[in-house]
Amino acid sequence: MKKVSIHVSPEGNDRNNGTAAQPVAHFQAALVLARQAGAGREREIVVHGGDYFDVSIEIGPEDSGLVIRAAPGERPVLYGGKPVSGWVRESNGWVSVELPGVKDRLWDFRSLLVNGRFAPRARFPECGAIRHESLFDGRWMSSTKGGGIENRPLTSSPRCGFVRRRFRRSFRSGQCGTNDLSCLG
Numbered sequence: 001m002k003k004v005s006i007h008v009s010p011e012g013n014d015r016n017n018g019t020a021a022q023p024v025a026h027f028q029a030a031l032v033l034a035r036q037a038g039a040g041r042e043r044e045i046v047v048h049g050g051d052y053f054d055v056s057i058e059i060g061p062e063d064s065g066l067v068i069r070a071a072p073g074e075r076p077v078l079y080g081g082k083p084v085s086g087w088v089r090e091s092n093g094w095v096s097v098e099l100p101g102v103k104d105r106l107w108d109f110r111s112l113l114v115n116g117r118f119a120p121r122a123r124f125p126e127c128g129a130i131r132h133e134s135l136f137d138g139r140w141m142s143s144t145k146g147g148g149i150e151n152r153p154l155t156s157s158p159r160c161g162f163v164r165r166r167f168r169r170s171f172r173s174g175q176c177g178t179n180d181l182s183c184l185g
Contacts, residue, residue: 004037006030010050049074
């Protein structure tokens with residue numbers, strides 16, 4: 001039987017048949033075409049040069065023997081991320097974009113690629129660390145009880161108020177002491 005070659009290119013279209021002249025655009029579309037060719041045939045996905053962002057595929061037993069390779073003389077780059085558009089220049093000169101799902105932790109990102117180069121992500125503070133001067137002398141609670149510092153006053157002084165706040169990963173649950181009770185009403 002003749003080998004089946006499915007071609008992927010950033011300039012492709014997932015409605016194409018996956019030939020060298022009509023490549024598909026995404027790995028998932030190439031995998032579907034390779035599976036349609038049948039498990040008993042020699043199959044390969046040929047990846048042409050360019051940048052690929054949506055590269056997540058799940059390969060199973062039916063894909064045994066499938067070869068995924070770069071096209072000869074070409075250099076595909078797999079980022080495994082999502083293209084982001086809709087950037088807006090703010091009045092302070094910064095550039096920002098709304099990223100639906102990040103705040104809700106539906107997806108996360110670790111790097112930022114701008115015009116083909118990795119760029120630093122914004123952070124606060126710009127460098128160094130924030131010194132946290134509150135005293136956390138409470139008992140550490142196990143993760144079976146929610147984890148974090150036990151929610152109890154840090155001092156018996158009636159002049160000391162507390163502001164409760166919740167952070168994911170950094171402080172989980174903490175209490176920050178204050179000597180100014182005017183903010184409490």
